[in-house]
Structures are given as structure tokens and as C-alpha cells.
């Protein structure tokens with residue numbers, strides 16, 4: 116069959132065929148071979164556990180697809196609490212009539228991203244809904260990671276804020292598609308699992324007080340969350356925030372502030388100032404890390420929970436939390 | 447000169463207060479985003495003007511669009527417009543209730559929408575100034591040419607000059623105008639010369655980078671007392687503007703009275719479709735009756751757009767009125783003055 120139909124979700128032989136010949140064929144591993152309703156896993160340590168749902172449109176974008184995003188997103192959330200990602204679950208909600216070819220392409224991409232991230236999909240589910248009740252395909256993934264020791268520490272005055280690379284690429288690629296901007300672009304989504312940072316993270320883990328990934332809502336939203344949750348004032352410097360020229364151009368055209376546009380393969384670190392320079396140098400040596408940069412600092416503690424920016428002309432302004440949907444301007 | 451030197455120069459040369467109005471919402475946002483006021487002398491008083499098309503859109507238009515939705519028609523419009531309140535509701539609230547509202551980025555997207563919704567009556571709710579008018583006009587022209595039947599236009603397009611005349615005759619504190627570069631790209635720089643010639647106020651036409659805006663402020667504050675008219679955006683603005691764009695405006699539209707939210711009706715301050723295109727005018731096609739109601743609250747957007755008040759002087763600002771509960775369109779639109787003050791303008795550090 117070249118399209119997914121309601122029968123594929125009914126639980127009969129056609130469902131079984133979809134699971135065996137398509138899904139399990141890609142994700143094959145000992146846990147799936149258990150053929151149980153739940154995967155049995157030995158865990159002896161503290162675990163990190165997270166979940167996320169992915170409803171991105173378009174399903175395929177320059178630099179990735181919903182499958183790669185669904186694996187990376189959950190892996191990256193596990194990493195922010197200093198855990199090593201190990202196992203994922205994966206649930207599909209598919210609209211009747213979805214192309215089997217596209218589904219297989221997504222499965223393959225998930226498989227490849229799992230290999231890259233060193234994780235395995237050990238349990239899952241598939242539902243098919245009538246045409247019109249969903250938009251193509253949605254994915255939910257949950258993940259478990261192993262925690263050595265909880266390294267998230269309180270933030271201190273003077274702590275330095277680092278980003279691992281150029282920001283807002285993913286969100287910008289999606290914007291270009293959503294608003295059908297006809298532009299010749301070289302940028303692709305940054306969507307990827309962040310395991311490649313582990314080496315640097317392990318080297319500096321005693322000096323890293325916090326790690327967060329600037330996904331939905333971008334850097335601006337993330338810094339506001341950090342500021343409010345930790346009751347700190349954050350100062351950032353406009354000139355040091357790495358945005359690709361094309362990211363700036365697209366967002367300027369749309370009247371959108373790239374500070375609020377998502378990255379799907381970047382990490383924001385809050386670190387002790389002593390290690391900041393050395394750590395950035397190490398990040399820069401990683402593939403795609405050449406734009407890693409120190410962007411600001413924790414200005415004071417227990418005063419106002421605000422984020423402000425020193426602008427490129429030497430002015431100061433607030434970087435507020437996002438209040439509504441991001442919409443492009445008119446003229 | 448770079449930005450920092452310009453700032454120094456401005457601060458050194460300016461000894462008395464100058465009131466400069468930036469007419470365009472994009473300028474206001476850029477000024478706030480750069481934190482310009484935090485580095486400029488207190489003697490530079492920057493006042494925002496009425497150049498945000500969403501902010502000045504008539505409430506009656508939104509009300510009519512809502513009536514059309516109830517009448518099973520599809521409304522297509524720009525992102526910011528869905529959030530603006532009419533007298534009872536907004537398009538966003540109607541969309542949540544299941545009515546068909548489609549948000550587009552460019553009027554050109556209309557072609558696809560019409561193709562994909564062939565059985566529906568589609569109404570494009572469009573706002574804008576001279577900047578947006580040519581694109582909308584050319585879309586309408588093409589619609590007529592290809593004889594599209596299922597589309598019409600509910601337009602609230604404004605002209606910049608009549609509102610400037612209105613402001614300059616009401617607000618006598620203004621010493622200089624930072625004129626909008628993108629309107630001038632279409633109309634030409636000469637369009638703004640009346641500011642200096644008739645009203646004896648200096649005027650600089652500016653682009654939208656930090657350097658453009660600072661140059662404008664530098665220029666207007668430097669020559670205080672001596673009248674100046676200058677086009678600082680000559681890389682995009684010619685004296686007579688863009689003839690193609692002006693032609694298409696004249697081909698499709700005619701000047702008409704327009705209603706400015708909070709301000710009222712101003713003679714010949716807008717464009718409407720001319721008789722040749724009346725089949726594409728939703729008001730004509732569906733016999734709509736636009737009643738220019740005002741929302742009954744104390745929002746003082748009108749005073750803000752005329753430069754008589756700053757958002758921070760509004761008693762609702764930030765307390766009751768914020769982007770999630772906008773009382774007036776100035777808090778809605780991404781070009782709106784109250785939103786700019788809300789987003790960028792608190793104390794820091």
C-alpha cells in the first residue's frame with residue numbers, strides 16, 4: 116500500500132504489517148524484540164525522564180524533518196539536566212491517506228538520528244485518524260537518561276552566559292517556508308542531537324551551573340525563564356549574539372526579532388566566569404561550533420528578574436518575555 | 447560617521463529641547479529596540495506618530511468583517527489585523543469559534559487561496575499606507591483581468607499627507623519630522639516637502655537602520671531654528687518616487703475620505719476602489735454598511751498617535767492594557783507605539 120489508511124490503525128494484520136515491516140524494521144533492537152506491551156529496562160541509578168510532542172509544519176525542511184526533530188528534541192532536553200540519553204519511546208498520530216513513502220523517510224531519519232545520539236527507541240504506538248482530523252503526522256517521544264550526579268547548581272553574580280553556536284536557524288528555515296518567501300538561501304535548520312557537546316560538557320562540568328536549549332521562543336524567552344526562575348538580572352550584549360546574516364535578513368524582512376526564534380541544536384550554558392573563555396575555545400573547535408560565543412552575564416542576584424541588552428549603539432533596552440504569537444508585520 | 451560618534455555629536459550640539467516626531471511605526475520600534483533614548487540627551491524628545499496602518503484602522507471595518515464571517519464568507523487578512531478588536535469581538539476570537547479566517551503575509555498569497563477555495567466567497571481585509579497600496583492594487587488588477595468571481599476587497603488604505611496636515615495643525619510643539627522612508631519610496635521625497643514649505647517645520651526622510659535614524663535626528667537637531675528639508679534615504683527614494691507604483695494606484699483607486707480610529711473622518715485621507723473596479727469592492731458587492739463606531743473605553747490611542755501623549759502617560763498602560771489584553775490597536779500591532787514602549791521600555795540594570 117502506498118498510503119496509510121484507517122485499517123493501519125485498527126490493530127489487525129495490516130497494523131501488524133506496518134509495525135513489523137516499517138517501524139520495527141528501522142528501530143530493531145533487543146527491547147523491541149521482547150515483544151511486550153512495555154519495554155523492560157534495568158535501571159539502577161537516578162534517571163531523567165522527559166516528553167515532548169512534535170507538530171512541525173512542513174514535515175520536511177531544509178536540514179531535517181519531523182523525525183529528526185522528534186529524536187533530537189527529546190535527547191536535548193535530557194542533556195540539559197546533565198544526563199546521558201539512553202532510551203526513547205515514540206508515538207505516531209497519522210492522518211489517513213498519509214504517503215507510505217514519506218512515513219518511511221521519516222522512520223529512516225529517526226533511525227539515523229538515534230544512531231547519532233546513541234539512543235534506542237524501545238517502545239511505541241501508532242494511531243491513524245480520519246482524513247482532516249490531523250494534519251499529516253504528529254510524533255510524541257519520551258526519553259530516559261542516566262544521571263551521574265545532579266550538576267545543576269545555583270547561579271551566581273558574574274556567571275557567564277555562553278551559546279554553543281549560531282542561533283535561530285531552525286525557526287528561520289520554518290518561517291521561510293511558512294510565509295513562502297522566495298529566497299535563495301544557504302542556511303539549513305540546526306536541528307540535531309547535542310551529544311556531540313558531551314566531551315566539552317564533561318570536561319567543564321564542575322564549572323557549568325546550568326544548561327538549557329533555546330527551542331520554542333528562542334534565546335529571549337529562555338533568558339527570561341532563567342531570570343524569573345532564579346531571581347537574577349541578566350545582561351546580554353547585542354554584538355556578541357551569533358546570528359547568521361541570512362537569519363538577520365529574513366527576520367528583518369518579516370519584522371520578527373530573531374531573539375525569539377527557535378534553535379533545535381544549540382545549548383545555552385551559564386558557567387563560572389573563570390572557565391568561560393577556555394570553554395568557548397573548545398566549543399569553537401567542534402563541528403558547527405565556530406560561532407560559539409560569550410553573550411552576557413548574570414548581572415545581579417535577588418534584585419529585579421529582568422533581562423536587558425546593551426545594544427550595538429551603546430544603548431540599553433529590555434528583552435521582554437514573548438507575549439503572543441510571533442506574526443510578521445505588514446509593510 | 448558611525449553611530450556612537452553621531453550620538454556624541456547630537457548630545458554636544460543640542461542645548462535646548464527639540465520635539466521630533468517619527469511618523470512611522472517601524473521607526474518607533476527601531477528607536478526603542480536600539481535603546482536610543484537611553485543614550486541621547488534628554489533634550490531630544492522623540493514622539494511617535496500615526497504611521498501604523500493597523501493602529502488607525504477603523505473599528506467599523508473589523509465589525510463588518512465579522513458580520514461577513516457570520517454570513518459564511520472567508521476573511522483573508524494580515525497577521526496583526528486578527529488581533530485588533532472591533533466593537534464586540536476580534537477576528538482572532540471568531541477564528542477560535544470556528545469561522546474561517548486565513549492569515550497571509552503578502553497580498554500575493556491571495557491567488558493560491560482563491561484557487562484552493564473555489565467554492566467560497568473570499569474577502570480580503572487590507573490595511574496600509576501608500577507603501578502597501580501598489581501591491582494590493584496590482585493584485586486587484588490581476589483579479590479583474592483573470593475575471594475572478596469569488597473574491598472581493600474590504601480596504602482601509604490611508605494616505606500619509608492628510609494625516610500629517612491634521613497633526614501639524616493640531617500639535618504645535620513639533621520641531622521636526624522624521625519622515626517614513628518606505629512611503630517616500632513610492633510617493634517620492636517631494637511629497638513631504640509641504641511640511642517645510644507650508645508648516646515651517648524641518649523634515650528628514652529616513653531609512654530604517656540605526657545609522658539612518660541617527661542621521662535624521664542629528665540633522666533635525668543640528669539645524670534647529672533654520673528650516674531644513676532633506677532626503678537621507680536617497681539610496682531608495684527618488685524625488686518623484688516610483689512611477690510604476692504611482693500609476694497602478696491611480697489606475698485602481700481614487701482618493702476618498704477615510705476614518706481614523708480615535709481621530710475621526712479626515713477628508714481625502716484614504717483610497718477606495720474606483721468605479722471600474724467596483725465589482726471587487728466588498729462594500730459595493732455585498733452592500734455593506736460601515737458604521738464607524740469607537741470602542742467605549744478610555745484608551746487614548748488617538749492622543750498617542752497625534753503625539754500629544756506618550757503611552758506611559760496612559761493610566762491603563764501595562765496595568766490593564768498589555769499585549770494579551772490590548773485595549774487599543776496601539777498595543778496590538780507590531781508597529782504600534784504602545785507595544786514598542788511595552789516591549790522595550792522598562793527600567794534596566
Ligand code: SF4
Pocket residue numbers: 744745746747750757760761762763764767768772773774775776777784
Ligand atoms: S496603553 Fe492601551 S489603553 Fe493606553 S493608549 Fe495604549 S493601547 Fe490605548
